[in-house]
Amino acid sequence: MAATTQPVLVYGDVSDAGFELLARQDLDLRWALNLEEATAVTRALPLSLVLTSDAFALDYLTSIDTRSRPPVVVLVHGQAGWQNRDRFRTEGALALVSAHDRKSVVAAISEVTGLAFRYYPRVPFQGIVDVTHRGETFFLPGIDLSASGISVRDFPTAQHGDLVDIAFDIEEQPVSVSAMVIRSFESEGVQCVGLSFLSLPPEFKQRIARVVETEKAVAEDAWRNAAAAGASPGGHTMDVIRELGGGESVNQTYFEMLRHAVRSRSKTVAVLPSWLGDVRRRLVSEERRFLRDEPTSSWAEATVRARIDLGRQGLGFDGDPVYGPALELCALLGDQAATSPPDVLTQVTQVRADLLRATNVLVLASREAGGGAPTARIGDAVPPAHVSSTQLN
Numbered sequence: 001m002a003a004t005t006q007p008v009l010v011y012g013d014v015s016d017a018g019f020e021l022l023a024r025q026d027l028d029l030r031w032a033l034n035l036e037e038a039t040a041v042t043r044a045l046p047l048s049l050v051l052t053s054d055a056f057a058l059d060y061l062t063s064i065d066t067r068s069r070p071p072v073v074v075l076v077h078g079q080a081g082w083q084n085r086d087r088f089r090t091e092g093a094l095a096l097v098s099a100h101d102r103k104s105v106v107a108a109i110s111e112v113t114g115l116a117f118r119y120y121p122r123v124p125f126q127g128i129v130d131v132t133h134r135g136e137t138f139f140l141p142g143i144d145l146s147a148s149g150i151s152v153r154d155f156p157t158a159q160h161g162d163l164v165d166i167a168f169d170i171e172e173q174p175v176s177v178s179a180m181v182i183r184s185f186e187s188e189g190v191q192c193v194g195l196s197f198l199s200l201p202p203e204f205k206q207r208i209a210r211v212v213e214t215e216k217a218v219a220e221d222a223w224r225n226a227a228a229a230g231a232s233p234g235g236h237t238m239d240v241i242r243e244l245g246g247g248e249s250v251n252q253t254y255f256e257m258l259r260h261a262v263r264s265r266s267k268t269v270a271v272l273p274s275w276l277g278d279v280r281r282r283l284v285s286e287e288r289r290f291l292r293d294e295p296t297s298s299w300a301e302a303t304v305r306a307r308i309d310l311g312r313q314g315l316g317f318d319g320d321p322v323y324g325p326a327l328e329l330c331a332l333l334g335d336q337a338a339t340s341p342p343d344v345l346t347q348v349t350q351v352r353a354d355l356l357r358a359t360n361v362l363v364l365a366s367r368e369a370g371g372g373a374p375t376a377r378i379g380d381a382v383p384p385a386h387v388s389s390t391q392l393n
Contacts, residue, residue, distance in 0.1 A: 006048040006113055009349070011038040012056035014075050016106040020117060021051070022360040023352075027115075030349035031356060033334040035059050035280070040342035042070065048183075049073065053099060054081030054088070061091035071112045071160070071183060075099035094160075094182060111149045111196050112183055121147045123212055130167040131195075133158065141166065143187070147205070147212055149179070149196040155189040158184065166195060168353040170211055175204045180230050254308050262291040269289045275311045282307070282354050284347040297344060302329055303351045310358035321362035326355050 007028040010018060021029055032038040038060055047070035052060055055072045071094045076082055085096050097108045105121045116122040125142035129152050143151035150168070162181040167174060179195035186192065256277055261272055261280055272280060290300035306326045313321050330352045337348045
């Protein structure tokens with residue numbers, strides 16, 4: 001994939017799969033809790049992936065124009081969802097995966113986006129791939145390889161869903177298999193596609209797995225570099241902490257520092273602590289309007305203050321983290337912004353994703369420090385589905 005931040009939408013309850021996405025900084029992650037938010041994001045951004053659940057998927061699929069529909073992966077939570085698999089596919093779902101099979105979910109995300117994950121690495125592939133498509137054979141340079149797919153360059157005639165026959169060498173032995181085009185992207189001005197293997201024979205699967213496994217350590221390093229890490233306090237941050245002290249009581253001081261930085265028209269704004277500078281960069285326009293005392297959405301002050309509180313806690317000086325109020329705010333944003341125009345709804349999904357990502361950092365840091373059980377779950381930010389799976393029959 002091109003080295004750009006991919007826009008990905010999460011819509012509804014995706015169980016533990018959300019942790020894999022929240023842990024990455026190479027995604028422009030948006031998190032929607034209702035259909036209005038989901039459709040607003042879809043119309044505003046060229047999404048690489050929509051990850052949703054069986055209770056939310058059908059309304060979404062039928063509300064999006066087929067000509068602009070992004071790749072949709074549906075997580076199925078129970079038997080009722082599987083009974084409706086044909087309906088999901090008819091409406092345009094690219095893949096159905098059990099919500100409780102985390103590795104399969106990660107595999108589906110990886111194949112659709114081309115991203116490597118710690119549990120599902122992708123490795124560079126420099127060989128030539130023979131691709132037979134609509135009776136014509138192409139000899140295309142490979143890009144990368146996973147246990148269930150391969151990417152190739154310079155394949156402009158391929159369309160999503162096309163079936164092809166491919167052949168390439170692994171461990172100096174030929175591999176031949178049918179595949180499906182599941183994603184397309186541009187790299188260095190050249191049209192590229194991702195191919196997902198269909199019915200890969202066991203001997204081919206084992207051969208590919210060996211090659212991928214040898215590169216797994218490299219992929220894990222890449223994942224750690226991409227993962228969202230807790231804020232590492234630099235010298236300026238430590239100076240501020242020594243002067244102000246820690247704890248929730250200093251949030252207002254940090255708030256005033258942020259407000260001054262946003263309001264200032266000077267090019268020589270006082271340097272913010274690095275973590276607060278990150279907060280400033282992530283602010284959406286409604287939050288910036290609030291900090292400039294301009295008319296804005298009613299939720300903007302609460303989200304700015306939540307960003308500051310989570311960021312400060314991420315420095316690690318407060319003991320056990322407290323993020324229940326932030327999760328509650330994530331759930332309430334849908335109601336508070338219910339009548340907003342599409343551009344504001346799109347901002348809401350970004351703010352929610354940012355707050356969940358910051359919360360995830362605190363959860364991981366607490367676990368690594370051997371802290372007690374979390375006071376809340378990230379899943380608590382997702383209300384019960386507004387559509388029952390029985391309505392899909």
